[in-house]
Amino acid sequence: MTVSVDIGTKTSGQRAAVDLEELLATRLLVQGNSGSGKSHLLRRLLEQSAPWVQQCIVDPEGDFVTLADKFGHVVIDASGTERDLALIANRVRQHRVSVVLNLESLEVDRQMRAAAAFLKGLFDAERDHWYPMLVVVDEAQLFAPAAAGDVGDEARRLSLAAMTDLMCRGRKRGLAGVIATQRLAKLAKNVAAEASNFLMGRTFLDIDMARAADLLGMDRRQAETFRNLDRGQFVALGPAMTRKPEPVKIGPVETTGRGGSPKLVPLPGQPAEDAADLIFKRQEGELLPRAAAQPVSTSDVLMQLARSRPEPTPPPEAPDLFADVEREAAIDEVMTALLAEPEAAFQSVSILYQDFLVRCRIARVPGDPPDLPTFRRRLAIARAGVEQGSMESSDWDQATLVAASLPEDIRGVFLLIARAALQKAPCPSDSEIAKAYGTRSPGRARRLLAYMEERGFLVCASDLRGNRLVMLPDLGWQTAPGAPDAVAAE
Numbered sequence: 001m002t003v004s005v006d007i008g009t010k011t012s013g014q015r016a017a018v019d020l021e022e023l024l025a026t027r028l029l030v031q032g033n034s035g036s037g038k039s040h041l042l043r044r045l046l047e048q049s050a051p052w053v054q055q056c057i058v059d060p061e062g063d064f065v066t067l068a069d070k071f072g073h074v075v076i077d078a079s080g081t082e083r084d085l086a087l088i089a090n091r092v093r094q095h096r097v098s099v100v101l102n103l104e105s106l107e108v109d110r111q112m113r114a115a116a117a118f119l120k121g122l123f124d125a126e127r128d129h130w131y132p133m134l135v136v137v138d139e140a141q142l143f144a145p146a147a148a149g150d151v152g153d154e155a156r157r158l159s160l161a162a163m164t165d166l167m168c169r170g171r172k173r174g175l176a177g178v179i180a181t182q183r184l185a186k187l188a189k190n191v192a193a194e195a196s197n198f199l200m201g202r203t204f205l206d207i208d209m210a211r212a213a214d215l216l217g218m219d220r221r222q223a224e225t226f227r228n229l230d231r232g233q234f235v236a237l238g239p240a241m242t243r244k245p246e247p248v249k250i251g252p253v254e255t256t257g258r259g260g261s262p263k264l265v266p267l268p269g270q271p272a273e274d275a276a277d278l279i280f281k282r283q284e285g286e287l288l289p290r291a292a293a294q295p296v297s298t299s300d301v302l303m304q305l306a307r308s309r310p311e312p313t314p315p316p317e318a319p320d321l322f323a324d325v326e327r328e329a330a331i332d333e334v335m336t337a338l339l340a341e342p343e344a345a346f347q348s349v350s351i352l353y354q355d356f357l358v359r360c361r362i363a364r365v366p367g368d369p370p371d372l373p374t375f376r377r378r379l380a381i382a383r384a385g386v387e388q389g390s391m392e393s394s395d396w397d398q399a400t401l402v403a404a405s406l407p408e409d410i411r412g413v414f415l416l417i418a419r420a421a422l423q424k425a426p427c428p429s430d431s432e433i434a435k436a437y438g439t440r441s442p443g444r445a446r447r448l449l450a451y452m453e454e455r456g457f458l459v460c461a462s463d464l465r466g467n468r469l470v471m472l473p474d475l476g477w478q479t480a481p482g483a484p485d486a487v488a489a490e
Contacts, residue, residue: 005048007041008251016248018197020049022240023178024132025171029192030180030234031212032201037232038180039063041199042136043253045178047071049134055098056122058115058137062104063257070255073098078106082117083351089121093129108142109151112159113350115143119162120348122175130174135166140179141186154372158350160188167194184211197238199248202229216245330365331378339382346438349376349409373408380412395422395475402474406457412436413448414457417470417479426482427468442485 004017032038043064046055050071057064057073067073076088076099092099101118103111115137122135137143144163148156167177168190179195181187185207192215200212203226213223216237229235229247236248338344338356347355353375360369370378380403399418403411416428416436430442437448449470452458459471467481 003052007044008249011247019240024176026196028178028197029195030199031184036201041250044250047254054096054133056135057100059100060103060139062102064100066255073100075100077102078114085117086121089118090125093125109155112155116158116162123165132174135175136178138180141181144188144191146186146188163191167191184208197240199234199236201234327366334359376408421477421479427470427479429486430484
């Protein structure tokens with residue numbers, strides 16, 4: 001069944017329709033300066049498609065929460081932890097509920113982290129829950145910036161990775177990305193390039209007009225037409241709409257946003273003396289202003305400094321060697337309890353670190369908790385199945401040195417294989433390697449082995465029975481043959 005969504009009219013007077021099934025397969029990019037009507041366009045598309053497809057709106061300004069009253073969307077205020085958002089996103093896919101992720105109460109850095117956790121939760125849902133879903137991201141340049149800005153590198157990396165997964169690999173999981181941005185130049189090219197449908201609104205900057213013209217296959221001289229577009233008018237192109245660029249006027253909507261354009265209101269009429277009293281006269285219930293500070297003489301300042309001499313600090317106490325041992329033991333217990341959770345092997349490092357900090361506070365671990373890089377190293381060793389103190393040897397120290405040359409997220413996989421080789425155990429299966437990496441995908445495990453083999457960290461081979469064995473050239477170790485398709489032990 002083909003479902004056509006009416007978004008407005010063309011200049012010829014014909015109905016402008018969007019093939020919803022084609023849109024789910026080819027994604028959409030909306031671009032236009034502030035005030036060009038992007039939010040109006042997205043609202044029209046969401047309202048018309050609401051009866052046909054599940055929807056998720058990532059809303060940084062809280063403008064789309066009004067859809068809940070008319071169309072039954074559930075508003076999710078991002079006030080919990082990143083782990084909570086990931087779990088909620090998994091339930092959203094499981095129960096096929098349309099939602100609005102409201103981020104207006106968060107700063108930009110936390111908005112990026114919250115959006116990344118929620119999108120990753122949608123992306124990592126079980127295969128049985130890969131139902132079609134329209135994922136609309138307003139102000140996409142915030143979540144997939146083309147260059148580093150004032151936000152932290154970690155938040156930017158997480159958000160950009162989640163947006164890239166949505167646009168590049170989301171189609172096979174039923175996720176259809178619809179992203180809207182004020183400026184194409186500020187949007188990461190890898191994210192924008194995956195869209196096959198475009199709606200380009202009013203644009204004034206030359207660099208944005210040039211990129212819009214390139215995406216639509218228009219001549220650079222025709223790019224000037226984007227300056228003359230009216231509010232709510234867009235140039236459409238794509239397999240879900242039209243095969244050649246055509247102007248489209250967006251139709252009316254049934255709901256309104258909480259923001260909207262400012263409206264002119266007449267000034268209140270009042271005499272000038274009354275207006276002055278409103279500003280300068282203290283109103284009932286207001287606090288009295290502080291009295292003006294009196295000038296202080298130099299002698300008074302010197303006397304105050306003399307009276308406020310700091311007390312001598314006591315000598316530092318001798319370090320308690322037993323306290324460090326107890327602290328390490330307490331941290332190991334927290335790590336063991338954390339990784340004992342059923343879903344801990346498949347959570348991102350950022351979510352696990354937040355849970356780890358909370359558990360450290362509950363357990364009253366003395367001293368400052370380990371920082372994120374230290375936690376990553378501990379997590380890699382723990383996911384490799386290496387218990388504290390079980391591998392205390394020069395050989396294992398050499399293995400950890402070799403693993404330090406790999407990216408942090410892959411070290412646990414290398415150490416898992418190195419442990420098997422040192423103990424002459426069978427080669428870990430694809431599912432065991434995937435679990436050590438934090439995923440359920442055996443294909444990703446095979447790609448990790450290929451990645452490390454290309455860089456000379458290991459060599460994979462198969463025996464006559466089809467079992468896999470891995471050799472570690474830098475260490476001179478080799479695993480025993482193991483079945484690659486064996487099921488990982490819980």
